[in-house]
Amino acid sequence: xxxxxxxxxxxxxxxxxxxxxxxxxxxxxxxxxxxxxxxxxxxxxxxxxxxxxxxxxxxxxxxxxxxxxxxxxxxxxxxxxxxxxxxxxxxxxxxxxxxxxxxxxxxxxxxxxxxxxxxxxxxxxxxxxxxxxxxxxxxxxxxxxxxxxxxxxxxxxxxxxxxxxxxxxxxxxxxxxxxxxxxxxxxxxxxxxxxxxxxxxxxxxxxxxxxxxxxxxxxxxxxxxxxxxxxxxxxxxxxxxxxxxxxxxxxxxxxxxxxxxxxxxxxxxxxxxxxxxxxxxxxxxxxxxxxxxxxxxxxxxxxxxxxxxxxxxxxxxxxxxxxxxxxxxxxxxxxxxxxxxxxxxxxxxxxxxxxxxxxxxxxxxxxxxxxxxxxxxxxxxxxxxxxxxxxxxxxxxxxxxxxxxxxxxxxxxxxxxxxxxxxxxxxxxxxxxxxxxxxxxxxxxxxxxxxxxxxxxxxxxxxx
Amino acid sequence: xxxxxxxxxxxxxxxxxxxxxxxxxxxxxxxxxxxxxxxxxxxxxxxxxxxxxxxxxxxxxxxxxxxxxxxxxxxxxxxxxxxxxxxxxxxxxxxxxxxxxxxxxxxxxxxxxxxxxxxxxxxxxxxxxxxxxxxxxxxxxxxxxxxxxxxxxxxxxxxxxxxxxxxxxxxxxxxxxxxxxxxx
Numbered sequence: 001x002x003x004x005x006x007x008x009x010x011x012x013x014x015x016x017x018x019x020x021x022x023x024x025x026x027x028x029x030x031x032x033x034x035x036x037x038x039x040x041x042x043x044x045x046x047x048x049x050x051x052x053x054x055x056x057x058x059x060x061x062x063x064x065x066x067x068x069x070x071x072x073x074x075x076x077x078x079x080x081x082x083x084x085x086x087x088x089x090x091x092x093x094x095x096x097x098x099x100x101x102x103x104x105x106x107x108x109x110x111x112x113x114x115x116x117x118x119x120x121x122x123x124x125x126x127x128x129x130x131x132x133x134x135x136x137x138x139x140x141x142x143x144x145x146x147x148x149x150x151x152x153x154x155x156x157x158x159x160x161x162x163x164x165x166x167x168x169x170x171x172x173x174x175x176x177x178x179x180x181x182x183x184x185x186x187x188x189x190x191x192x193x194x195x196x197x198x199x200x201x202x203x204x205x206x207x208x209x210x211x212x213x214x215x216x217x218x219x220x221x222x223x224x225x226x227x228x229x230x231x232x233x234x235x236x237x238x239x240x241x242x243x244x245x246x247x248x249x250x251x252x253x254x255x256x257x258x259x260x261x262x263x264x265x266x267x268x269x270x271x272x273x274x275x276x277x278x279x280x281x282x283x284x285x286x287x288x289x290x291x292x293x294x295x296x297x298x299x300x301x302x303x304x305x306x307x308x309x310x311x312x313x314x315x316x317x318x319x320x321x322x323x324x325x326x327x328x329x330x331x332x333x334x335x336x337x338x339x340x341x342x343x344x345x346x347x348x349x350x351x352x353x354x355x356x357x358x359x360x361x362x363x364x365x366x367x368x369x370x371x372x373x374x375x376x377x378x379x380x381x382x383x384x385x386x387x388x389x390x391x392x393x394x395x396x397x398x399x400x401x402x403x404x405x406x407x408x409x410x411x412x413x414x415x416x417x418x419x420x421x422x423x424x425x426x427x428x429x430x431x432x433x434x435x436x437x438x439x440x441x442x443x444x445x446x447x448x449x450x451x452x453x454x455x456x457x458x459x460x461x462x463x464x
Numbered sequence: 465x466x467x468x469x470x471x472x473x474x475x476x477x478x479x480x481x482x483x484x485x486x487x488x489x490x491x492x493x494x495x496x497x498x499x500x501x502x503x504x505x506x507x508x509x510x511x512x513x514x515x516x517x518x519x520x521x522x523x524x525x526x527x528x529x530x531x532x533x534x535x536x537x538x539x540x541x542x543x544x545x546x547x548x549x550x551x552x553x554x555x556x557x558x559x560x561x562x563x564x565x566x567x568x569x570x571x572x573x574x575x576x577x578x579x580x581x582x583x584x585x586x587x588x589x590x591x592x593x594x595x596x597x598x599x600x601x602x603x604x605x606x607x608x609x610x611x612x613x614x615x616x617x618x619x620x621x622x623x624x625x626x627x628x629x630x631x632x633x634x635x636x637x638x639x640x641x642x643x644x645x646x647x648x
Contacts, residue, residue: 014507014611143542151546155558160568167576174583182609186507189606205593208600209608211491212519213590214509219524220586224579227528231575238568438508445484445508 007104007443009287014441017288021435022190024283031430034282039426045419053412054129062132065413066406071392075410076130078384079417081239082267083123084165085260085380088232089268090116091172094179095228098221103446104296106439107288110183111279112272113176114434118424119271120169122417127161129413157241164238171231175224178217181207182438236261243387249326250334250391253318259311266304266350267380269297270373277370279429288435291364298363301376305354308383312351326396333394334386338403343386349379472645475598476501476618477629478605479638484510487613490636492516494617497632501618505599505608527585528578535577539570598646616644 012020024030057064067074090112097105131137139146140153141162152159184204191197207213240260243251273294280289319331334343353375362368389404428434481487487504494502495518502517504510514520543566547553552560587593599605599616608614615638617629626643633641 018610143546149551151551153553153555154543154547154569155555155562155565157568160572163569163572167572170576171579174579178583178586182508186609189609201595205587206595206597207592207609208597208605209505209507210590211504211506211510211513211517212521214506215514215519216521216524216586216589218509219522220528220582223525223528223582227532227575227579227582231572234568234571234575241568441508445510 007107007290007292008440008447009290012287012444014444017437017440017444018186018190020284020288021433021437021440022187024285024429025187025431025433026191026193026196028430030283034278035426035430038422042419042422042426045416046423049412050416050420053409053416054125057129057409057413058133062130064407064409066404066410068402068404070395070400070402071389071404073130073392074389074404075406075414076126077242078381078388079414080123080126080130081260081384081388082381083119083126083417083421084168084239085236085264085267086271086377087116087119087123087168087172087268088236088261088264089272090114090119091168091175091228091232092265092268093272094175095225095232098225099229103443104293106443107285107290107435108272108276108293108297109439110176110179110436111276111434112268113172113179114425114428114432115268115271115275116172117169117176118421118428120165120172121424122421124165124169125417126413127165157238157245160238161242164235168231168235171224171228175221175228177203178221178224179436180432181205182209182217183433183436185209186437187433233261236264248391248395249324249330250315250319250387253315255311255314255318259308259314262304262307262311263380263383266301266308266376269301269304270376270380273297273301273369273373274377275425277366277373279434283429283434285435288440294366294369295360295363298357298369298372301373302354302357305350305357305376309351312347326394330391330394334390337390337394339386339390342382342390346379346382346386349375349382353379474619475601475644475646476503476616476621476624477626477633477641477643478599478602478614478616479633479636480604480607480640480642481613481615481636481638484613486636486638487615488512488516490615490633490638493636494615494632498623499617499621501621501624503599503616503618505605505614505616507609507611507613510613521589523589524582524586528582531581531585532574532578534581536570536574538577539573540566542573543569596647598644601647602644603642604640612639 062076065074065076067076090109093105093112094109094116097109128134128137131141138144139148139150141159143152152162181204184200185207188197188200188204191200237257237260240256244253244256246252276289277294280286316331319327322328334340353372356362356368357372362372393404394401479490481490484506487506488510491502491504491513495516504513504517506513544561547562547566548560554560558565599614602614602616604612605614615633615636617624617633623629630641
């Protein structure tokens with residue numbers, strides 16, 4: 001119990017928690033130049049670069065990307081897998097750590113859940129536009145009776161993917177919104193500005209904190225966490241099936257599902273750290289997202305990083321042990337081919353750089369943790385690049401080998417979605433409570449109940 | 465006086481407390497006293513409140529379960545209807561009813577239906593959305609979502625009486641006691 005004292009720093013009370021968290025939203029003057037600058041730059045990408053790319057893409061067709069035959073899955077699928085992986089940390093933090101009763105999650109889960117939702121939005125754009133004409137693709141993506149009397153092919157992993165990702169998005173959204181309802185009520189009651197009061201009253205839906213409501217609410221919240229846990233594992237497993245079920249060399253590996261899931265968590269925690277570190281500094285949330293949180297997230301990053309690195313080694317082993325000529329050739333292509341720099345950079349980013357986190361000193365050094373997270377984020381992108389286009393460039397038939405060279409529009413869409421993500425995250429930080437207020441109060445109560453005697457007249461012996 | 469149907473209908477009497485422990489204590493005392501229409505209001509879930517007031521409701525988990533079963537059945541029914549009856553395509557010698565390939569979508573449908581049914585069901589059981597409730601007229605109630613803890617004894621309780629209930633609540637040493645009227 002003693003170690004938990006560092007979960008909330010400073011002399012906090014219920015009211016001060018409201019102030020620390022709520023005022024980021026209610027006192028709009030707190031959003032100064034750093035917010036405006038970042039938001040401004042992000043909006044250029046979100047509102048200008050991304051729509052322009054999409055417009056050009058729809059007008060011209062997906063030939064504007066570097067995709068070719070045999071590399072049908074270039075940047076769009078690399079970015080899709082990258083984004084969806086980033087989203088997974090949100091669900092892991094909010095659901096799995098809730099089930100494991102890891103109370104330290106309380107101050108980062110809301111933030112991470114928001115990240116999940118925006119990351120899945122970014123991810124969703126890619127396969128949708130990769131179809132070229134999304135409105136035409138509807139009939140083979142969604143099972144609805146259409147005039148052509150054809151249906152989607154349910155035996156295809158790509159169909160499973162459609163169901164997995166759309167379920168994941170819906171359930172994450174529901175989970176996130178349910179978590180927000182009591183906090184909206186707090187903001188509604190705390191707001192002095194009339195407009196803000198109305199704006200928060202509507203999503204609060206009349207929440208009044210009745211114990212009967214809390215009772216059902218907690219049941220539902222816990223079961224949703226229980227549902228999200230197998231869901232998040234299934235989503236990235238199914239994403240890995242997109243590859244592992246095929247016979248493309250480098251893809252047809254049984255280690256893919258666990259290694260993809262670990263990679264997703266790895267990338268996700270890196271992104272949480274990447275964003276939470278500046279936000280906690282800018283908005284005075286250092287008492288709530290403490291060094292202890294950063295230390296633990298760094299540890300999870302290190303652990304999942306090791307699993308991922310094990311996956312890389314296993315791929316190499318498989319390349320040799322399978323005895324398949326194409327598999328061996330593919331590994332050599334990764335080691336020495338024209339994109340060898342990407343492979344070795346990947347090994348550096350995901351295999352070597354995170355090892356510094358073994359040192360407790362490094363885990364508690366903000367610039368180091370932030371830099372490692374940045375390197376890991378790049379590394380995880382490279383991982384998908386190494387797996388997807390690099391495996392497709394060389395195949396069973398040497399005559400159809402072809403280089404993949406990304407174009408300007410590949411990059412503009414990629415940076416466009418990064419801009420969109422930051423754009424949404426910054427709007428979220430400004431208009432919604434980025435830390436779950438009621439869970440922090442609950443945590444404060446649980447941590448403080450035994451050591452902060454506030455009133456002596458009460459003998460609540462039977463309550464516990 | 466107490467039960468006379470006078471013009472402003474009374475919703476109940478509300479006591480305001482400073483700590484969660486006081487609220488739980490007050491709720492269990494109220495239950496011991498014989499009150500049945502008790503409602504506690506707090507900014508965060510307090511474990512022990514349901515036990516203290518004797519509130520039991522386990523409907524939510526069942527809604528999740530039924531939603532999940534229906535979801536799984538919907539998934540497999542959709543896949544079977546499409547792949548066996550409406551568009552039988554033989555690809556790679558796979559049987560029309562290929563359960564292993566059908567499983568992932570069944571699984572996702574189970575989770576989707578269960579989560580939606582449970583979340584909507586929970587909100588419906590709680591009676592949301594409900595923008596107005598008489599308790600919002602209680603003075604200082606805006607702190608119920610911030611840092612105060614409220615115990616309401618509703619007027620429809622058979623033991624409710626303006627004088628007795630006030631005396632009982634005063635014995636619990638709250639910060640404030642107020643009678644809340646129902647609008648209309």
